[in-house]
Amino acid sequence: MSQLGIVYALLGAATAVFLSGAGSALGVGIAGQAASGVMSEDPSKFAKVLIMQLLPGTQGLYGLIIGFVTLSKIGLLGGGVADVSVQTGLLILAACLPIGIVGLISGKSQGKTAAAAIGIIAKKPDQFGKAMLFPAMVETYAILALLISFLAVSAIQI
Amino acid sequence: MAVLQMQRISICALKKNRKAILEKLQALGVMEINHIIDDGDEDFQKMDTTNARMSFDKAAASADKAVELLQVYAPVKQSMLASLAGKELVDEDRYRQVIDRKEELQRVVSRIQTLDKEKAEQKAEILKLTNSIESLTPWLTLGVPMNYKGTAHTDMLLGVMPAGVSLEEVYSVLAERVPDTGGVDAHIISADQDSTYVAVFCMRREVAQVEEALRGRGFAKPSQIWDKVPSQAVDNMRREIAEREDKITQIEQDVVSLNVNKEDLCLLADYYRVRADKYAVLGQIPQSGRTFVISGYVPKKYVPRVEKLAKQYDCVLDIEEVKEDEEAPVLLQNNGFASGAEGVLAAFGLPGKGEIDPTSIMAVFYVFLFGMMLSDAAYGAIVSIACGVLLIKFPRMGDGMKKAFQLFFWCGLSTLFWGILFGGYFGDAVNVISRVFLGHEVGIKALWFAPLDDPMKLLVFSMLFGVIHLFTGLGLKGYMCLRDKKYMDFLCDVVLWYALLCGLLIMLIPSELFASIAQMEIVFPPFVNTLGKALAIIGAVGIVLMSGRSSKNFGLRIALGAYDLYNVSGWLSDVLSYSRLLALGLATGVIASVINQMGSMGGKSVGGVILFIAVFIFGHLFNLAINLLGAYVHTNRLQFVEFFGKFYEGGGREFNPFKANTKYADVKEETKL
Numbered sequence: 001m002s003q004l005g006i007v008y009a010l011l012g013a014a015t016a017v018f019l020s021g022a023g024s025a026l027g028v029g030i031a032g033q034a035a036s037g038v039m040s041e042d043p044s045k046f047a048k049v050l051i052m053q054l055l056p057g058t059q060g061l062y063g064l065i066i067g068f069v070t071l072s073k074i075g076l077l078g079g080g081v082a083d084v085s086v087q088t089g090l091l092i093l094a095a096c097l098p099i100g101i102v103g104l105i106s107g108k109s110q111g112k113t114a115a116a117a118i119g120i121i122a123k124k125p126d127q128f129g130k131a132m133l134f135p136a137m138v139e140t141y142a143i144l145a146l147l148i149s150f151l152a153v154s155a156i157q158i
Numbered sequence: 159m160a161v162l163q164m165q166r167i168s169i170c171a172l173k174k175n176r177k178a179i180l181e182k183l184q185a186l187g188v189m190e191i192n193h194i195i196d197d198g199d200e201d202f203q204k205m206d207t208t209n210a211r212m213s214f215d216k217a218a219a220s221a222d223k224a225v226e227l228l229q230v231y232a233p234v235k236q237s238m239l240a241s242l243a244g245k246e247l248v249d250e251d252r253y254r255q256v257i258d259r260k261e262e263l264q265r266v267v268s269r270i271q272t273l274d275k276e277k278a279e280q281k282a283e284i285l286k287l288t289n290s291i292e293s294l295t296p297w298l299t300l301g302v303p304m305n306y307k308g309t310a311h312t313d314m315l316l317g318v319m320p321a322g323v324s325l326e327e328v329y330s331v332l333a334e335r336v337p338d339t340g341g342v343d344a345h346i347i348s349a350d351q352d353s354t355y356v357a358v359f360c361m362r363r364e365v366a367q368v369e370e371a372l373r374g375r376g377f378a379k380p381s382q383i384w385d386k387v388p389s390q391a392v393d394n395m396r397r398e399i400a401e402r403e404d405k406i407t408q409i410e411q412d413v414v415s416l417n418v419n420k421e422d423l424c425l426l427a428d429y430y431r432v433r434a435d436k437y438a439v440l441g442q443i444p445q446s447g448r449t450f451v452i453s454g455y456v457p458k459k460y461v462p463r464v465e466k467l468a469k470q471y472d473c474v475l476d477i478e479e480v481k482e483d484e485e486a487p488v489l490l491q492n493n494g495f496a497s498g499a500e501g502v503l504a505a506f507g508l509p510g511k512g513e514i515d516p517t518s519i520m521a522v523f524y525v526f527l528f529g530m531m532l533s534d535a536a537y538g539a540i541v542s543i544a545c546g547v548l549l550i551k552f553p554r555m556g557d558g559m560k561k562a563f564q565l566f567f568w569c570g571l572s573t574l575f576w577g578i579l580f581g582g583y584f585g586d587a588v589n590v591i592s593r594v595f596l597g598h599e600v601g602i603k604a605l606w607f608a609p610l611d612d613p614m615k616l617l618v619f620s621m622l623f624g625v626i627h628l629f630t631g632l633g634l635k636g637y638m639c640l641r642d643k644k645y646m647d648f649l650c651d652v653v654l655w656y657a658l659l660c661g662l663l664i665m666l667i668p669s670e671l672f673a674s675i676a677q678m679e680i681v682f683p684p685f686v687n688t689l690g691k692a693l694a695i696i697g698a699v700g701i702v703l704m705s706g707r708s709s710k711n712f713g714l715r716i717a718l719g720a721y722d723l724y725n726v727s728g729w730l731s732d733v734l735s736y737s738r739l740l741a742l743g744l745a746t747g748v749i750a751s752v753i754n755q756m757g758s759m760g761g762k763s764v765g766g767v768i769l770f771i772a773v774f775i776f777g778h779l780f781n782l783a784i785n786l787l788g789a790y791v792h793t794n795r796l797q798f799v800e801f802f803g804k805f806y807e808g809g810g811r812e813f814n815p816f817k818a819n820t821k822y823a824d825v826k827e828e829t830k831l
Contacts, residue, residue, distance in 0.1 A: 054787060058745075061784065065748040068755075077755060129505020129794065136795045143741045144734075150744060151613060 006074060006081060008089030012096035013070035016149065020063025020103025020142075027056025027111025034115035038122045045121055048128055052118045055135040056110040059103035062146040066099045069153050082158045095152035102145035110138040161515045161810075164486040166192075167464055168453035171473030176450050180436055182467050183452070185825075187817025188460040190487050191439050193453050202444030202451065207437040214434035217264070221427035222821075224267040227274050228420050231413040244554035246823040248425065253825045256425040263426045266419050277409045280402045287395045287402075290382070294395075296348045296355040297380075297388040304383045313365045315358040316383075320376040323354045327375070335371035339364055355380075424822035432818045439816055454816070455480070457489055485511055488810035496521040498565030501558055506798050507808020514638060516806055520797055523627055524565070527796055529572025530623070531742040531789035533609075534582040534750065537782050538573025541566055569789075579606040580743070584778055585750020594758040595767065609743055616740045618676045624736030625663070627796070628729070631804030632656065638805065650704040658697025659729060664690025698723060732800045738792050746785045753777030 035049035068077075070092060075082040084092075113135045120131040167189065171179055183189055256263065297304060297316075306314050319328075328344045336342075343359040356377075360368045369377070384391045443452050456464055461477060468475045480486040488508040490500050492515070499521035509515050532538065545567040549560065577583065581604025593599040609616045632652055639648035664686060666672050673679045682690075706718025757773035760766030802808075818825065 051787060054784070055791065057784070058788060061745060061749060062741075064752065065745055068748055068752050129502070130798075132791055133795055133798055136791045137799075139792075140735065140738070140795075143738045146741050146745075147617075147737050150741070151617075154610075154613060 005084035005086045005089035006076075008086065009070065009074045009084050009092040010076065012089075012093035013067040013074075015093070015100040016070065016096040016103075017063045017067040017100075019100035020066075020107065021060040023104035023107025024057050024060030024063075025107075026104075027059070027107040027109075027114065028053060030108070030111035031056055031114035031118060034118040038118055041122070045125060048121050048125065049118050052114045052121065052132065052135065055114050055132070055139065056107050058139060059099075059107040059110070059142045062099050062142055063103050065146065066096055066149045066153060069150065070096060073153060073156070073158060084158060088156060088158060091156050092153060095149055095156060097149075098145040098152075099142070099149040102142055106138050106142040106145075110135050110142075113138050160491050161509050161513075162457040162459065162489045162491050162813075164455045164480050164489075164813075165458050165461055166453065166478050166480055166484075167456045167461065168451060168476040168478075169464075169468050169473050170449055170451045170476075171468075171471055173445065173448055173450055175471040175473070176440075176445075179452070179468075179471060179473075180440065183464075184432065184436055184439075184816055184818055186460075186463060186467065187815050188463060189454045189456045189816055190814055191442060191452065191454040191816045193442060193444065193451075201446050203446070204443070205441055205445055207441035211434050211437040211441065214430045214437060218427050218430035218434060220271065221263075221267050221423050221430060224270045225420060225423050225427065225822075227270050227413065228417050228423070231410055232417040232420075239548070239552070242548060242552045242555045242559060244552060244556050244559075245820065247554065247826055248823045249826055253425060253429075256422050257429055259422070260426060260429070263419065263422055266416055267423065267426075270413060270416055273409050273413050277406055280406050280409070284399050284402050287399050291392055291395050293380075293382055294384065294388050294392050296350065296353075298348070298392065300347050300357060300388050303385055303387050304380070305385050308359070308362065311362050312359050313362045315360065315365065315369055315372070315377075317356055317358075317372065317377045317379050319354045319356055319372070319378075321349065321352055321354060323356070323375065328356060328358070328372070331375045332368065332371055335374065336364065336367045339368070342368060428818075428820040428822055431820060435816070435819055455486055455813070457813070485811060487813040489813035490515050490517060492517050492521075494564070495568060498561045498563075498568065499524050501561045502565070502794065502797065504812070505794070506802060506806075508810035508812055510807055510809035512638075512642065513806060513808070513810070514634065514641075516634060516802075519630065519634065520801065521565070521568075523630070523801065524793055524797060525568045525572045527623070527627075527739065528569040528789050528793045529574075529576040530620075530739050531792060532569075532573040532746055532785055533576040533580050533743040534584065534746050535574050535577025536582075536584045536587075537746070537778075537785070538570045538575070538577050540570070540782065541573060541786070542570030545570060576743075580604050580747075581608050582747050582750070584774070585747055585754055587750070587754050587774070590751075590754040590758050591770075595762055595770075597762075609740065610747060613740060613744065614675060614677060616743070617737055620736045620739035621733050623739065624733045624796075624800070627736070627801055628732055628804060629656070629659075631801045631806075635805035646707070650700070650707065654697045654700040654704065656697075657693045658701060658726070661690045661692070661694025661697055662726070665694060732803070735800055736796065738796075742785070742788055742792060745788065746781065749781045749785070750778065753781060 031053040035053045038045055038049050071077050073082075074084055074092070117131040117134050120127055169179065300316075302314070304316060308314050323346075325344060325346055328346075329342070332339065332342050332344070340361040340363075345357045347355040347357055349355065358368065358372065386394070439452075443450050445451075465475060465477075490497075490503070490508070492500060496518035499517050502524065503515075503517050503520065529538065532541075545563045548555075549563050549567065555563075581602055583602060586601070589599055589601040592601070607615060632655060636648050636652035639645070639652060664682065667680050668682055668687065701723050702716060702719035704719065705722035706715035709715045709718055753773060757770040757777065758766070760769035
């Protein structure tokens with residue numbers, strides 16, 4: 001039975017990484033299309049639109065953080081694998097869900113917002129500071145999910 | 159911390175001094191031209207300077223073009239950092255020399271452009287010739303000119319047939335369609351994958367029938383005919399191409415030889431730009447028969463300079479305060495530390511009418527919060543050193559750029575500070591290196607505590623910093639109310655909120671919820687608890703009663719007050735928003751340790767060390783870049799949304815003085831006023 005615990009825990013780490021990574025990939029992709037459109041008209045805006053495109057990329061990193069913390073918690077990274085009971089494994093899986101799911105959805109939404117903000121830069125490049133705020137608003141929720149996932153994973157005793 | 163006070167200065171002077179005064183004002187660059195005289199005024203007219211301005215603009219543009227062409231013909235390598243170097247500083251003498259030589263330089267400009275045009279023409283010709291050679295190539299083995307008229311009785315038919323047509327086929331087609339011919343002689347000149355090129359000799363009287371017959375098999379006359387033997391024609395064309403190429407080289411050399419004028423042309427372009435601006439202003443100022451008036455905003459501290467300037471001429475100078483209904487432009491002045499954050503403030507909006515300049519207070523929080531989000535000593539040192547080096551190396555970089563680097567220099571120092579407190583040096587690089595490569599693990603202990611070990615503690619502190627930040631914002635609002643003598647607003651919108659929020663905080667801290675988050679129990683003496691409750695009740699009741707005080711209807715007033723009280727939830731979410739300080743700090747640290755872990759996977763060997771160095775450099779550069787971006791974005795957000803939301807609206811107009819707007823170089827002012 002105890003073997004299944006570690007499977008659940010690893011599933012949690014995987015969920016955190018692949019869902020939020022997928023969200024970021026979608027978001028960065030959407031923003032990248034808009035950025036390419038602007039670039040084709042005005043290559044001098046490269047730096048600004050690149051920053052905008054990067055904004056939805058953070059969800060993937062947040063997922064990576066949770067994945068990494070989980071892996072090191074269950075001892076899969078060097079050293080012996082911890083003895084994880086089924087209950088603990090499921091706890092870890094549950095703890096990983098917030099960043100996974102919120103990362104997926106917010107990554108995509110943030111990508112759309114970033115694409116719209118790239119539209120602002122195309123027309124009013126001097127409004128860069130404010131344009132950047134709109135995607136950052138979406139990111140707040142990814143950060144909150146990261147916090148809860150992180151606090152939950154680090155609170156689980158093994 | 160100040161918005162500079164503006165005054166309106168109006169100068170009325172004689173027309174004969176118009177040019178001199180305008181030029182001096184432009185060189186001074188402290189006055190924003192703004193006229194208040196109506197267009198309908200009979201005594202004053204405006205001069206139409208559109209034509210003059212446009213011709214100067216055009217001259218500036220063509221000088222710019224010439225400079226660009228010189229860069230194309232004689233490229234000067236520019237490093238990636240060249241854009242930071244800013245404008246050159248030139249002596250006034252040098253500038254005068256250039257202006258004296260302006261006719262000559264103008265000729266250089268048109269010479270460069272003519273040469274470039276010639277080169278383009280030569281290139282077009284070469285292209286044409288190359289195409290001709292290509293279309294002639296299949297006919298190269300033809301020994302007669304393509305328009306060969308034949309002999310007395312025979313004629314030649316040249317043409318293209320589909321690919322794969324053989325000599326036998328040609329003959330059989332002819333035998334079939336023109337059986338009673340007096341004799342035909344067909345040759346295949348060449349063949350490629352698309353077509354076969356044939357020459358057919360036949361009797362002159364049968365030409366039409368033969369051609370008709372061949373056409374049935376896809377025969378078509380060549381599209382271009384040369385009156386020379388193809389091989390000869392090609393030779394001629396090759397020679398011509400070579401000649402034209404020589405000419406292009408010559409042209410290029412000519413242009414390169416003009417490169418010595420590049421700097422002068424830059425100055426010339428600037429000169430025309432400045433004059434165009436001057437004429438634009440000249441077109442705005444009202445003029446009468448003998449006099450003219452120029453009026454605009456000048457920051458108060460620069461007024462003496464304008465006065466001194468005006469005293470040199472016969473004129474009337476009038477200084478007045480900006481009127482209530484006028485919206486004066488905004489110019490900020492801050493000390494060396496805070497001025498860096500002016501760019502951040504401008505991105506949100508300059509202070510509107512009656513607002514204070516929050517830059518210096520914001521700068522302190524900005525640097526503090528930024529460092530907490532990045533929170534790695536090594537990263538902070540890198541950022542600070544990089545910004546410092548760039549600032550020293552390029553002392554003449556553009557103003558906006560300079561301010562940004564200044565800000566990030568301080569942010570880097572703050573990051574260093576927080577990194578030392580939290581014990582992050584490239585994440586856990588010291589531990590990993592010592593463990594994997596040196597055999598025994600050593601680490602630098604955090605001066606305060608490591609956030610990874612005790613995230614809840616940092617969460618509580620993040621929110622504490624948030625509360626301080628937000629209370630400062632509310633305090634600034636209070637300051638503005640007091641300054642404008644709106645004591646009622648101060649009491650209702652600021653003091654009551656302070657009372658409510660402090661009361662709620664005092665009630666929250668001894669509670670179980672707080673104890674479980676902070677993992678420590680704080681017990682206040684009973685009278686403090688009572689005080690907290692009292693404050694909260696006074697605040698809440700006061701807000702319900704007073705927030706809607708502008709409304710006469712008592713019911714509506716209470717409803718508005720209750721709605722305002724609902725803003726407590728806004729305060730809650732604002733404070734929770736500061737949890738990103740913890741999250742972003744963790745992000746830096748954890749990603750850094752992921753990188754270190756990945757790098758150390760090669761183990762203790764030569765290959766392992768190489769792998770570690772490679773992963774370390776690229777990985778940490780990536781982490782630094784992505785977290786710099788994150789810290790920048792989220793610090794801005796905390797300032798713009800949470801902090802400014804409490805007291806600041808912005809919406810001021812930037813001070814845009816009449817000055818020498820140059821592109822390449824600034825002129826050193828010789829005649830100091």
